[in-house]
Amino acid sequence: MHEILTIAIGHRPNHLATQFFNCQEELLSNLSEKVNDPSIFLQPTIDRISKTVSYAPRGLLWDAKAGFGALATYQYHGSGDYYYADNASQELQSEMIMTQPRIAKAEYQSALDSGVDELPKLSPETTKYWSDYAKLIYPATSFNSLADWYHDVSNPNLPHFQKFDSRRFDNFEIGYQEFDDNYANDFLDGNLHAQLEQCDTLQGFNIITDMDSSWGGFASSMLLELRNELPKASFITWGYYQADPLTAQDPASARLTKRNIETLQNKIRSTVGLSEESDLVIPLYADEQLSNWEQAGLSCKIFDTVNALASQSNPQQRRSLEDIISCLTLSDVSRKFVSSILGAEPVDSSFFSRVALARSQPVHQHVFNSCRISRCSQPLAATPNSEDKTMKTYAYYPSDTIPEQYSQERSFTIEFSSTEIARNVFMQYEDVVSKYFRHDSDREELKDKLASMKSCYEYGWYDDEFSDDDM
Template sequence: MQEIVTISLSHRANHLSTQFYNCQEQNLYNNDPKNSVDPSVFLDPLIDRRTKTVTYYPRALLWEAKNGNGSLGIYQYIQDTQDYHFKDDKKEIMAGESSHEVVSTHKKIERSKYQEALDNNEPSPKLTKENTEYWSDYNKLIYQPNSFNSLKDWYHDPELPNLPDYQNLKRQRFINNEQGLMEWKSQHEDFLDENLRSVLEQCDTLQGFNLVTDIDSAWGGFSASLLQELKDEVPKCSLFSWGFFESDILTSSKPSIDNKYQVKNAIQNTLSMMDHSDLFFPIYSDSKLSNWEVGGQTCRIYDTVNSVLGHRDSDKRKTMDYITNCITDGDSKRNLITSITEIDKYYDYSYISRVISYDKKNRSNKEYYEFSNCVIHRGPQFLKDNKKNNDMKNKESFRNLETTVFEPSDTIPEEFRTSTQYSVKLSSTEKARDVFKHWNDYVQKYFRFDDNREELKEDLGTLVSTYEHGWYSDEDSGDDL
């Protein structure tokens, strides 16, 4: 058993983590050793020897803005030693010689009908984007109290759930990197010394981490700082970073520089994530979808990669290092997943694939060189159809992996759980060159008074060269901003 811990930072990231752990809860009912995931990889089993039962807790650390947990209390499901009695009318709390003072810090958030149904063992109501505002509205597993972490001065705003509000005053948003860096500096010691160590102590043989976050807001700066210290704390562990990107000037047909913070954050945070991660997965988040829908859609990819890492069958189970080698081919600088495609639907989840081509003359039919890839097949027939050679020494076979059939939770939107057998292709292609070339131009134009301008230009120039194949002339440069 090689455990994997999820560190989830931002409200949107917590929706994805919730969907993933709900699927892990679904997997608990699958006892087929040839087609199931070992629950102990992602869940911490706590055995009660008296009742001879096992309770599974997510191996997770969640970061949220204040009130971002919704109605979920940190100690809601932890047994209290006090004996509580409630008067019929005033609901006053009485506990023998002592009592707890109830302090209200914000308007009470009502529990969802879904959670009430789970607690009462009743049929669950249908989930929609209207009744899944918070990830806690539909989470199934119980988290340990040390899993929860909160920003100090930033509050969740239901109107803009992905941009916390400073002191709940509606005047300043958690939008630029400096805010994220300052917030991390004020909290990192408590997090590393207490909550992180507490989760790590529950692991026998830690394999690595999944870090999920938003890239183009202050969450990205906060996460990049955390990631750097995490790599120093556990340097021998593998680390996969998953970053959500929204549409910006590089993906829009009508470019604008109004979202300059967004692009600036994306550039700085992507470079930092790549520098301190084994693999970086840039995920596109469609603004037309709610966080519940984005989490359900992205879970198809996130669960696919992790199902390979936690497969019960030792012949099919692969390590994080194995997948990293499939993508990087030994070049650790080329660790950006350029394309994340569900082959059967021809749908690419990657932000990179949506960036406008840098080649103005040949944008419509531009073909990019593929440096390497890894194909994960969920279902034996897909492996049989796509695998050309059964010799495991063959390069094609080495990159074709078979894993479990998707076991979606009923909390995932129906359109994202109808197909349970599919194939996902992870690729490293020359398309990344377009992104780094665009970013290099942007830094030159709009970072003129930034202290790290020259360092960013040098790093981006190196990455442009890393993702080049063949010969390029100076004619491919242009001004797209």
């Protein structure tokens, strides 16, 4: 076996991980077709007495306190996430002290537990938490919680500090130091080690994170430690990018204000930090008009397609993470960003494709490399053209938790491309750093790194670019 671990860092990434593992559970119910090897992404436990096998996700989920919803750390065993006993009075009478309100179990989860035939239909209102519709039981070692930051239902992707609205988990440096100072050693020696012990031959990681908040800094610090700990593993980073002034189509929305400059600072630092240690970066557009459940259902179509290559049962068609990365980058380690994702939806799903072109950029962007992944009912069909870079895998098996509008197609092709548009993105980031990071200690370092990243996507000659005037 060549296992792959998925680490989801933040509430929105946990929704995507949940949808993906639900799709893996859907495949378990279709074992008669044997299209995949479930042990790549799921940990099997064999009961030799009853001669049955149970599966748990090979996943590590990070969230703020109360972000797990009704789910306790030890699922279906106790509720210690919500209260504790006062040991001083334990001999006389245990006093239960509530630390936060108990969250009621979702109707969908209650229906799963009761084993009813017809499950209730999901909606944005019934899927506030990813645990509201998780179909597999996670091991206790999957759960990792921030100690001082609490989940906010009204703003689920930005935890607040000790329940104070005035301080949010919205700064790259806060997230970076939070992991480095408080969690690095315990996480590596604890839950990560426990997950690694369940792997025979680990091939790599999926890292899913938000890029516009402290979660990006948290992920950057974690990835640096993971790379030092497991230098031979492959790392694919899936980053959620929200809209910003650089993606705006109208002048009013494109104005840079103090608030959106701070958001851009997080995005830029996360992009640079995560790219240094990742083998491949896939920037996903996070539509703020969608709920986390809907966004995860949309993104799962892409996430599941890439990972299906690594788990399909036929050894002739199966690809390792290293093979997938090599195909998507054309073995050029300096070009690790996927700047176009076509075929999953009518519009390009890559965030980079939404960044407005700089004035010096040509309308038609040069394509350095493209690779297609085809999902079909007969993935063994021969490829007549030897130059056709199409990797084939089994059809899509969406879980019933995927929103209906994203689960209709089972056979489709998604094209991933590395294009000149990445240069445009890094050039605009470099301009923002030059103009608005005036007093930041890492200003010059960021400019140098972005200039280097930009140069990897240059093609031909260019007219005048942004001014580097710091006046």
